[in-house]
Amino acid sequence: MRNKFLSTPLSSFLKFGRTLTSIPQRLSPHLKLRSSSPPSFAPPFCRKSLCSKPAEKFQITCWNCHDVPQSVPFLFCQSCRCVQPVDHSIDYFEIFGTEKTYDVEGIDLEGKYKEWQKKLHPDLVHSKSQKEKDFAAEQSARVIDAYHTLSKPLSRAIYMLKLDGAEIDEEQTIYDxxxxxxxxxxxxxxxxxxxxxxxxxxxxxxxxxxxxxxxxxxxxxxxxxxxxxxxxxxxxxxxxxxxxxxxxxx
Ligand SMILES: [Zn+2]
Incomplete structure (x- = not known):
């Protein structure tokens, strides 16, 4: 899948109209639920695994310019336009700026997927450091996984159970x-x-x-x-x- 993505020319993502600077601004609903602070986003913010600890001690910043995120999820720095390392505590729904829901009919998964590609596609960092190239390859591969997983009813169902700690043995024999x-x-x-x-x-x-x-x-x-x-x-x-x-x- 990753190879398929990496061979997809960037132009195929760029021809869909929106500008490179457009960034999904709507906050993920989970953030509002997790945070005890007012619903507006003001960094430093609290991450899933760090919620019980003082946020200021674990302030997330860009690895390159050290700015705090201007929006979440923080896959890409709006200040210096650097791709950030993969954070596995960000789930696929968060990548798409939505709460965990099986009904994705009203969510523009494809549009958001393309917006991410315009920021994370490895072609965009070909002249940058190896470190950022690696981040871009990993982030874009994860976004593609997220898109494919959430797009299909079966993989979305399996993923939702997995998030709740219920693993599925897909090869399990059927006795019905x-x-x-x-x-x-x-x-x-x-x-x-x-x-x-x-x-x-x-x-x-x-x-x-x-x-x-x-x-x-x-x-x-x-x-x-x-x-x-x-x-x-x-x-x-x-x-x-x-x-x-x-x-x-x-
Ligand atoms: Zn930065």
């Missing part, structure tokens, strides 16, 4: 007899489908099922029923794989 029968039946249908019309029909059926189970995941997650959420993810994994198989055959 009804589901196994369904799997076999659909696999046969895919194998036997000889034209794009038949394949597209299967794909739309699978997408509908994926959507239904996606809604079921949202419900289970809302109830904090992680066991049910994991069961739902198994089904989502299966339908996603069928869709991938169909797409390969198309």
């Amino acid at each position: 007899a009804e589901l196994l029968a369904e799997i076999m039946e659909i696999r046969e249908e895919v194998e036997e489908a000889t034209n794009s019309e038949a394949l597209n029909h299967i794909r739309s059926q699978m997408q509908e099922k994926l959507q239904n189970w996606s809604n079921a995941f949202a419900d289970a997650f809302e109830r904090r029923d992680f066991e049910e959420a994991k069961n739902v993810i198994k089904r989502m994994t299966y339908y996603s794989r069928v869709i991938e198989e169909v797409v390969k055959k198309l």
Whole structure:
């Protein structure tokens, strides 16, 4: 994925209109929740892992110009335009300036992703130090991971559970007899489908099922029923794989 990104020309991100200086100014809602100070952002601010400690002792500053961040998440310094090192305490939702939510329909993930690329793309730092080149490669690869993870219902679901400490074994065997029968039946249908019309029909059926189970995941997650959420993810994994198989055959 990283190689794919690194081979993507910067021009493909720059042709989408917005200026290089445009920076998402909306504060991540988590910051307001985490901070006991007034909701307006005024550095120094408190980081997830450091919240119990006095913020001034752990003030985050730019590694290059030592300025405090003018906005969060701090991936890029607005003062000296230097890419910052990856901070793994910043989660993917924070990168996109949103609270953790399964429903991302109203969030412009693609637009924000492109805005980040205009600041973090390795082509922008080709004349800078090796240190900053490394930061840019890592930051941009992480933003791309974040974008792909949050864009797809299955990976978004798995990621949300992971953030809550619930790991998923994606290769776990399914013992649900009804589901196994369904799997076999659909696999046969895919194998036997000889034209794009038949394949597209299967794909739309699978997408509908994926959507239904996606809604079921949202419900289970809302109830904090992680066991049910994991069961739902198994089904989502299966339908996603069928869709991938169909797409390969198309
Ligand atoms: Zn700076």
